[in-house]
Amino acid sequence: MGAFLLLLLLFLPWAAGGAAVCGHCPGPVQNSSIVAQYCASRAGTESEGRCCWERGARPERLLGLDLSDCSLRSLPPGLAEAAAAIVLDLTENPLTALPNGSFLGFTHLERLAVPLALDCPGGSSAWEEVTTHGSSRLCQGQRNPCNSSRELDWPCPDNAACAPDGPGLIQCLCDRPFHGYKCLREGTFPTLLFCGILGAATLSLSLLLWRTQRWKAKTP
Known part of the structure; x- marks a missing residue:
């Protein structure tokens, strides 16, 4: 819960x-x-x-x-x-x-x-x-700033493409199958592993908080 x-x-x-x-x-x-x-x-x-x-x-x-x-x-x-x-x-x-x-x-x-x-x-x-x-x-x-003559100056790493991110702003999106820091990792992002670790961490934190609050409630 x-x-x-x-x-x-x-x-x-x-x-x-x-x-x-x-x-x-x-x-x-x-x-x-x-x-x-x-x-x-x-x-x-x-x-x-x-x-x-x-x-x-x-x-x-x-x-x-x-x-x-x-x-x-x-x-x-x-x-x-x-x-x-x-x-x-x-x-x-x-x-x-x-x-x-x-x-x-x-x-x-x-x-x-x-x-x-x-x-x-x-x-x-x-x-x-x-x-x-x-x-x-x-x-x-x-x-679209990525279509301008400044495109070569954008700090996008290799294996990444420039994409607009607001007025005069850009973001660098990793080309498939690259991901991670500066798009240096190749392969499929481990979604199931990531979600499993996140879920376990959330559940552990919730249980810890519940036990802590329960202990405080019992303490005179």
């Missing part, structure tokens, strides 16, 4: 998807947001908090996140929950910087609106088009 509860606790954040970040800022999606405009142009969408979802998808697909006018001085810690978003609005916030890697994993992001004082993440070369309007900057059409 203890192992099951532990695994359930590990699974719950993933099952919740982007629900937590949708409530980071009070109120619904703002009518002036690019998120509202995008979702209004698509059929079968619904809003929940500051998020726009694709209705009827299993699992539900997060289409847009509106964090405009939320008095943000830094990006919220749960932003990674919205990595599947296609549209993201960060305008009308006193943001001073976008740290490197802030949008790691945002491979589906096609439209990003930021305050005019900030540059598009990854630089203008990471986007097909960058425009300004009033106090905001709009970054559109995320480019």
